[in-house]
């Protein structure tokens with residue numbers, strides 16, 4: 001996200017990044033994509049203006065694609081990212097199975113369909 005108050009945030013170091021530094025940089029970039037999605041969707045939820053809402057959701061979805069690009073890049077750079085992610089997915093699936101929670105993705109598409117399920121209650125009410 002923007003750091004306009006820090007005049008040094010965009011300064012390029014005098015040397016190239018090591019591979020480990022690059023991996024950390026990509027993780028930071030990935031976090032920034034997720035933060036952008038959060039911000040744009042929050043703004044979309046906060047307005048009733050139909051065009052603004054449509055543009056914000058569209059851009060949020062583009063950021064989700066960017067996150068996917070960074071994830072794939074991390075898989076390539078680290079060589080083991082995919083297996084760690086798969087381990088995490090499997091753990092969630094096991095927990096879901098323990099409580100009988102359906103983990104299928106039907107009804108949850110890029111449009112955000114299927115978002116009527118609440119956790120602690122809807123703030124829209």
Ligand SMILES: [Fe+2]
Nearest residue numbers: 033062063066
């Ligand atoms: Fe992005």
